[in-house]
Amino acid sequence: MGHILLIVGIIGAILTIGLLALLFLPELKSLGSGNASGGLSLASLGKGSLDEYNPLIIGIAEDTYVILSPKAGGGYYTYLKIEAVDLFDISDENLERRIRGFAKFLEANVKGIQFVSFATKIDSSLQKEHLSRRIAKAKTEKQLQLLEIEMQKIYEAELTDQQKVFYFKIFDRKLGSLKKRIMLLGAINNDFPYEQIKGMDEIAEIEKKLVE
Structure with a gap:
């Protein structure tokens, strides 16, 4: 009877260890890889x-x-x-x-x-994109000229x-x-x-x- 209980206890311990390993193995792998x-x-x-x-x-x-x-x-x-x-x-x-x-x-x-x-x-790509949209929506010739002048300033600034x-x-x-x-x-x-x-x-x- 004592031998049977001992065997059952050993089997239970093995199953417990196996369950813990399944539960925590991903965490252990993460720690082992140095993942902070x-x-x-x-x-x-x-x-x-x-x-x-x-x-x-x-x-x-x-x-x-x-x-x-x-x-x-x-x-x-x-x-x-x-x-x-x-x-x-x-x-x-x-x-x-x-x-x-x-x-x-x-x-x-x-x-x-x-x-x-x-x-x-x-890097004026966003400014040029923004200005291009405004140029496309310009309602008067004067507005268009002013916006085109601003666009030219940006191109010149990119160079110098x-x-x-x-x-x-x-x-x-x-x-x-x-x-x-x-x-x-x-x-x-x-x-x-x-x-x-x-x-x-x-x-x-x-x-x-x-x-x-």
Whole structure:
């Protein structure tokens, strides 16, 4: 009788271990692969990539969320490029003043947000697209002439000038909370649409500019 109970106990223990393995094996695999993003795949960081400009970066989640090393306390951040499509002249000082005023408000009222700007080669594709729509809808010859002059300014600026670009850098310890924070920003921001930066190369270019 004792032998039977012992065998039953051993079988029960084996079944229990097997059940636990089935339940937790995906989690163990995730941990064993060094995944710091709760099941999200990480992009490898080789020489000349993100870690060249910021050694505290260990990977990217979903091709857009930068993952920080535990040495930095962990967490995630992403860049949102502010798209100022409502003005014609991309060097307009009033535009920068308006953006900086809005950024100052956000930094004072939204935790984990930082305003970033630097000069770069002009990319006026959005401005040209916006102007092209306005040219197509011009109602008078005078309106058309003024819009065409503005378009010519943009083409000339592309050849000779640089422009300032503006970003919000948003951080949170948890990825889910960061996503909610981005949604909140979209809900309170009507003046400046933004584009969330994706891809290691684009993110690396921003990191490079910030350390130059």
